[in-house]
Amino acid sequence: MKKRTYIAAFFFGAVLAVLLIFMKLPYYVTMPGSAQKLTPLVHVEHGDRDAGAFMLTTVRMGRANVIAYLLAHIRPFYELHPVEEIKQEGESDKEYTMRQLELMxxxxxxxxxxxxxxxxxxxxYEPKGVYVMNVLPDMPAEGRLQAGDRLAALDGRPLTTSEQIIDYIRKKKEGDRVRIAFVREGERREVELRLKPFPHHPNQIGLGVTLMTDYDVRTDPPVDVDSEQIGGPSAGLMFSLEIYNQLVEEDMTKGHNIAGTGTIDIHGQVGPIGGVSQKVVAADRAGAEVFFAPNEHGSPSSNYREAVQTAKKIGTNMKIVPVDTFEDAIRYLRSMPEA
Structure with missing residues (x-):
């Protein structure tokens, strides 16, 4: 009898363990990641090397199981996010990964x-193609286009930027048909799609795709940025600072370890990101002395204000610096004393 009881208890425990570990919940859990020095990732030909370091910061993320779900309620800086908050509607894991890599x-x-x-x-820099990053369900492009397709022409008009598509469709009305030529796996194809309203934005019509313009950037001297293992756009500001630091003779770090986060566009505008508190924690653990955070033009809910609050919670001496532009970061760096 005891033997049966032990066997039953063993199998019950095994089943419970499997459920706790392998059963996926409709959430993602995020937590502080790492702060990585950018010097090994950025190589400007004959670039200058300096004593300090710029660091990009990351957030660790994974699909939540039962254990992770429980930990997120008791551990500081662990956060739960519903699946729909992370992925776009109808987006597959492949499409999500591709979107993050393309954004980077x-x-x-x-x-x-x-x-x-x-x-x-x-x-x-010249545009060299428009790519599909995501296809929404119950929209005209579903089943006709897929992530990774390069759109070549719209109603016979060659395409080079996503803005061309947006501007063209904006002049259309519900029910209008458009012909799209696209390239998939080296083969040129064509589909005709009827425009319809977006489910959650009935006043807007479209194809139901998220697009990205790819640019051909040429520089002198040449530069190589190894970002293959990094997804999302949040390292943009720090990449720009590391590249600039290798291009100029002066040491912009002045011997300090400087971390930060924020998107950047070709005009040098810095944009907000997610997980700033977790990135502050990661930077502090890595010994950063300065942390650049998007200021969002002084918004009460800005990344900068959240970063300041987090810095106070963890008791760090790391200086939190608000930036709206690349120039803001450069001005602060030039005002710093030498280490």
Missing amino acids: EQSKEAAIVVAYRHAGKPVS
Whole structure:
């Protein structure tokens, strides 16, 4: 009898363990990641190397199981996010990963342009294609287009930027048909789609795709940025600072370890990101002395204000610096004393 009881208890425990570990809940859990020095990732030909370091910060994220769900309620800086908050409607894991990598690529290209312009070095950029990043369910493009397709023409008009598509469709009305030529796996194809309203935005019509313009950036001297393992656009600001630091003779770090986060566009504008509190924690653990945070033009709910609150909670001496533009960061760096 006891033997049966032990066997039953063992199997019950095994089943419970499987459920706790492998059963996925409709949430993602995020937590502080790491702060990584950018010098090994950025290589400007004959670039200057300095004593200090710029660091990008990351957030760890994964699909929540029961254990992670419980931990998120008791551990500081662990956060739960519903699946729909992370993924776009109808987005597959493949599409999500592709979207994050493409966003990083776009941010990296903008960082290169901004850094070279401010350093007075030759740089040019030309659009070389419009790519599908995501397809919404119950919209015209579902089942016809997919993530990774390059859109070549719209009603016979060649395409080079996503703005061209948006501007063209804006002049159309519900029910109008458009012909789209696209390239998939090297093969040119064509589909005709009827425009319809978005489910949650009935006053807007479209195809139901998220698009990205890919740019061909050329520089002198050449630069190589290794971002293959990094997803999302949030490292844009820090990439631009590291590239700039290698282009100019002066040491912009002045011997300090400087972390931060924020998107950047080709005009040098810094945008907000998610998980700023977790990135502050990661930067503090890595010994950063300064942390750049998007100021969002003084918004009460800005990344900067959240970063300041987090810095107080963890009792760090790290200086939190608000930035709206690339120039804001450069001005602060030039005002710093030497380490």
